Structure formats: C-alpha cells, structure tokens
Amino acid sequence: MTVLLSESKARCLENRKLLARSRLLIARSRRLLSPSFEISGSSDENLRRTIRTRLATGSLFPVDGKVFAGKGTGKLCSICGMPIPQGDIEHEVVGPTTVFAHWDCYSIWRQESDELARTPQQSRQHSVKTPTPLHIEREDGAGINPPTTEYAVSFGGSTDRVGTVLLGRPQGLDALVLLLRGLGMAHGEIVTACQALTEQPHYVIPDVSLTPAVLRRFRL
Ligand SMILES: [Zn+2]
Structure with a gap:
C-alpha cells in the first residue's frame, strides 16, 4: 500500500x-x-x-x-x-x-x-472596450454617386490620422450599413453617418467603442 x-x-x-x-x-x-x-x-x-x-x-x-x-x-x-x-x-x-x-x-x-x-x-467597460475614432471616406467629385460608390472605413489614430487601420472597403451605402452593423454600431449612428456621407466625402465618428469580439473578427 x-x-x-x-x-x-x-x-x-x-x-x-x-x-x-x-x-x-x-x-x-x-x-x-x-x-x-x-x-x-x-x-x-x-x-x-x-x-x-x-x-x-x-x-x-x-x-x-x-x-x-x-x-x-x-x-x-x-x-x-x-x-x-x-x-x-x-x-x-x-x-x-x-x-x-x-x-x-x-x-x-x-x-x-x-x-x-x-x-x-463602469471601469470594467473601460478596460474591455477601446474608444477610437472611426473614419468613413469616399471619393469626391462630379461623377461620384454616394449610394453606389466605394467607401473606406478605418478606425484608430487621432486627428492627424496616424495609426489608422483599414477595416473594409464597402461598395455602396448598403454594404457600408452592413459593415457598420457588424462593428456593433447603433442604428441611429449609422443613419446619421449615411446621411452625412451623401453630402460630404469624409465622416468621423469621434468615439467608437469596439468590443474585443469585434476586434477579433477584424483580426485587430
Ligand atoms: Zn488546468
């Protein structure tokens, strides 16, 4: 034993x-x-x-x-x-x-x-989420049709745009909406962004909180 x-x-x-x-x-x-x-x-x-x-x-x-x-x-x-x-x-x-x-x-x-x-x-959310600006851009010019043109969605960096990461290049506003939904953005925010982008080529959402799950999905 x-x-x-x-x-x-x-x-x-x-x-x-x-x-x-x-x-x-x-x-x-x-x-x-x-x-x-x-x-x-x-x-x-x-x-x-x-x-x-x-x-x-x-x-x-x-x-x-x-x-x-x-x-x-x-x-x-x-x-x-x-x-x-x-x-x-x-x-x-x-x-x-x-x-x-x-x-x-x-x-x-x-x-x-x-x-x-x-x-x-409160502090838990701070440590989990990373608030960052989200930039949405499109070409500007006479021949550009906002509902169908290509957009560039990038996030990160500050006002000088250093360190931004490209998340995607959706073709048209519908694809842009899908991408923004995938990022976990609220419906109201998406509508505001789309409206702004039909009139201007660059739109910034100053403080977007991307959850770790979203960051992983985009391999960030
Ligand atoms: Zn173990």
Missing part, C-alpha cells in the same frame, strides 16, 4: 512537472505569437492574465462557488486545456455549462472571478 501510494505520488509529481512544462510551452508560444507579450512573468501569471481576458470578454463565465471536487478522471481542464490526471483533484464547475478544472487553475479562476465581481461596471 505504502509502495503504491508513494508510486502514485511520484506519478503525480511527474504529471505536475509535465503540466508545468506544457504551460511553459503554451506561454512561450503565446509570446511568440504576440511580440508585445511580457517576456518576464511565470506561467501562472500568464494563465491569470488569460483567465482575466477570457472573463472580461465573456468567453469564460465567472465562478460563483458552485463546484464539486473529486478525483481526476483525465478530463480536459477548461482553463489550461491540459488533462486532469487521476492523481490530481478535479473541480467540476457548474455554470452555464459544466466544465472541469485543475486545482491550481480553478483557484486562479475563482480569484479572478471575485476580482471581477468587485470591479465596478
């Missing part, structure tokens, strides 16, 4: 080492993918940051204490994506869906969920 126990302890250690190594590899590949990613910082910090981002963008639900702890059965952890080995404690978390998490992963998830609950809605 003692032999078995120490053997499983050793395996558990081995698994933990493997887990730590995978986390390190995941963190490293994330850094490679994102040059702005902080070079320093442990894999736990990276995991925490990922959890925080996922909670903020809504791709992970906050935990509110509905959890069952049991023996690991090899299920995949929803936080780090690694299997939860038999020697580990598996947390079964009940939310909009039922997911599983490692002890360590769950504890960070719980901490970040508590932190999120403490953050007032």
Whole structure:
C-alpha cells in the first residue's frame, strides 16, 4: 500500500512537472505569437492574465462557488486545456455549462472571478472596450454617386490620422450599413453617418467603442 501510494505520488509529481512544462510551452508560444507579450512573468501569471481576458470578454463565465471536487478522471481542464490526471483533484464547475478544472487553475479562476465581481461596471467597460475614432471616406467629385460608390472605413489614430487601420472597403451605402452593423454600431449612428456621407466625402465618428469580439473578427 505504502509502495503504491508513494508510486502514485511520484506519478503525480511527474504529471505536475509535465503540466508545468506544457504551460511553459503554451506561454512561450503565446509570446511568440504576440511580440508585445511580457517576456518576464511565470506561467501562472500568464494563465491569470488569460483567465482575466477570457472573463472580461465573456468567453469564460465567472465562478460563483458552485463546484464539486473529486478525483481526476483525465478530463480536459477548461482553463489550461491540459488533462486532469487521476492523481490530481478535479473541480467540476457548474455554470452555464459544466466544465472541469485543475486545482491550481480553478483557484486562479475563482480569484479572478471575485476580482471581477468587485470591479465596478463602469471601469470594467473601460478596460474591455477601446474608444477610437472611426473614419468613413469616399471619393469626391462630379461623377461620384454616394449610394453606389466605394467607401473606406478605418478606425484608430487621432486627428492627424496616424495609426489608422483599414477595416473594409464597402461598395455602396448598403454594404457600408452592413459593415457598420457588424462593428456593433447603433442604428441611429449609422443613419446619421449615411446621411452625412451623401453630402460630404469624409465622416468621423469621434468615439467608437469596439468590443474585443469585434476586434477579433477584424483580426485587430
Ligand atoms: Zn488546468
């Protein structure tokens, strides 16, 4: 029995080492993918940051204490994506869906969920959304027909237009409306923009909040 126990302890250690190594590899590949990613910082910090981002963008639900702890059965952890080995404690978390998490992963998830609950809605939206000006332009001239001409939609930068990113070149006002809807803009704002663009070649919406989901869709 003692032999078995120490053997499983050793395996558990081995698994933990493997887990730590995978986390390190995941963190490293994330850094490679994102040059702005902080070079320093442990894999736990990276995991925490990922959890925080996922909670903020809504791709992970906050935990509110509905959890069952049991023996690991090899299920995949929803936080780090690694299997939860038999020697580990598996947390079964009940939310909009039922997911599983490692002890360590769950504890960070719980901490970040508590932190999120403490953050007032106002500042949370600030950190999630990026207010930026949106520019809509078209060619100007006698032969230009505003309902059918090509528009250029770009966002970012300031008044000097440095750092703007082209989001698309919709052909005609209908296509422009579709693009603006895709950006999550309100109906009223779109109508105002279209009206303005039938009379002028350049229209700026000074403060557009693009959600992380929208930014991802446009690969920004
Ligand atoms: Zn995990």
